[in-house]
Amino acid sequence: MPCLMLLLKAEKHTEVLAPVYGKSVMEVCIFFLCAMISVPGIAASVHQVKAFLNHTAYLSCYFPNSQKIDMRDLIVFWQKGSHRVVHEVYYGEEKRDHLSPEYINRTKVDMDKWTLQLLNAGVKDEGHYECIVQHKKEGPPKVIHTSECSLHITANYSQPEIAQLHTGELKPNGYLNLSCSSIGGYPEPKEMTWLISYENTTYKHMPHMDISQDAVTKLYNVTSKLNIPVPTNSLTNISCLLHLREQLGILVSAPLHIEIQEKEVEQVNINFSGPLIAVVVLVALLLGFVILKKIRNILSTNQSVSLAV
DSSP states (O other), X not given: OHHHHHHHHHHHHHHHHOTTTHHHHHHHHHHHHHHHHHSTTOOOSEEEEEEETTSOEEEEOOOOOTTOOOGGGEEEEEEETTTEEEEEEETTEEEOTTBOGGGTTOEEEETTTTEEEEOXXXXXXXXXXXXXEEEOOSSSOEEEEEEEEEEEEEBOOOOOEEEEOOOSOOOTTOEEEEEEEEEEEBSOOXXXXXXXXXXXXXXXEOOOEEEEEOTXXXXXXXXXXXXXXXXXXXXXXXXXXXXXXXXXXXXXXXOEEEOOOHHHHHHHHHHHHHHHHHXXXXXXXXXXXXXXXXXXXXXXXXXXXXXXO
């Protein structure tokens, strides 16, 4: 009745405002407005659902069933996209005749909560799902409720690990080659950064991040490389940070400590000048030996002259 009144009022106004085509346009608008009012439970938004990899995802139908309709008068089914049936409850009984193969033996339904449990959820299960409720009244079943949800899968990345790529001992004026890696995560991370701290100062580096995805599991592995001069002025702490998406936080590596103090640099210089000092000492000893020998020869000659006189 309210829709009919709106339609009648629309007819009165459209004759003045748009006598040629305005009436039909207004009627179409009123028709869709009435359709939305008369059909309860039509989905107004898409619910976001998150689940961890290989855990259970809960896909609710969000059906209040305020009229307390008996399940034997309802057809309830979940589908992914527009053609893959995930689960079906047909007049109170679960049916598996129309299920898509990838969902067979992977679903459980709790009709008290109007929720479908998707077991062992994987990355391939991500996507758009719809729950549809049909009521059998007079004639064919009619849709009385729909709801939509979008499933997102999360897999935890491993803690980033720093590896030293250079060989041998670190030397002053050399370069420090490092890599940082994290594996087995999802979705693709945002970025990977390096923090280098010494003398109460922290520097941030953002080199290129290499990303690879496993063809089977669809999980990501990430690596970043850092090449900097060997720090020699003080204790240096180097950390690697993996920034995740969707407000999942940041993973931090165990810090790498590098300490080459000035004493060690001086020691290197001393070690370098050691052979030279040894040569100087040896030459001094040889000169002393030669001088001593000459003195002995002179003394011996003088003694011989004295005896001859």
